[in-house]
Amino acid sequence: MAESYVTKSYLTTQFQNYSEVIKDKFALKDEVGGGVLEEDLTATTSIGSVTSGKTYPKGTSLEQIIRDILTTYQKAGLAVTLDPAKELYDIVTETLSSIKVTASATKGTNDIVSITFFIDGVEQKEITSGVAEGGSFNYQHNFTTPQKSTFTIKVTVTDGKQATTVTKTITFIGKSYFGTVGEDVEIPTEFEIKNLQNNVLKNTRKLTYSGIQVDYGKVLYAYPKSLGALTKITDADGRDYTASYASGEVTVDGIEYLYYILIDAMGTDDGYQLFT
DSSP states (O other), X not given: OOOOOOOHHHHHHHHHHHHHHHHHHHHHHHHHTSOBOSSOEEOSSOBTTBOTTOEEOTTOBHHHHHHHHHSOOOOOEEEEEEESOOOEEETXXXXXXXXXXXXXXXXXXXXXXXXXXXXXXXXXXEEOSSOTTEEEEEEEEXXXXXXXXXXXXXXXXXXSSOEEEEEEEEEEEOOEXXXXXXXXXXXXXXXXXXXXXXXXXXXXXXEEEEEEEEEEEEEEEEEEGGGOOOOOEEOTTOOBOGGGEEEEEEEETTEEEEEEEESSOEEEEEEEEEEO
């Protein structure tokens, strides 16, 4: 039986072909980090930061998919502070010439891409440089004329996948007044309202009026109409006194107000009323 053999030239050719294949495979490995999808892949379950229904297109790095499976996505964090810090102003006596907005951004899973500042929904400033790792970023807003009406400030941090937003409302509103008046008062005037024993700057119609003292008179509460009508008036024990009050409208400092006044005078040295 004759012996078979392979020529040197054949072996050389085959080795060269095999070398080329190996080189291509290693080049691909270096490029994509260890292999890629050979066809589109849609997840049918949620795991890590992979959500059911998410599709990875052909050519996606297997390393990227493994990272998504083994890690949970966390969007960027955001805290917003203001200077001046207060968010409630007396519309009658106060104005605002400028306000400084500071955004403290914290990186989540992905690098931060941009931080954007808005006033009343209008973009004022976008920062894209030096934001990837988060940090503190400022925007100074100067009003053309001193501001004396309610407005909103919004800051948005985007990481390329999700946006984190914080909105603050700067409110300009009239004071709320409460106290007691004489038994003869039926429809209170602006003067009588502004001369009540108590006033407070707030942006809700709710009020707890405790320690009411009156020899024989009426409880009166007035506040900006924009806060809406009361739903109930009770005492400390929950007894409903809503029907014991008359209501109406009056103008105070050019602002429309609602008022609630006891229909019948009373006497008390430790009264309590809850307006809601």
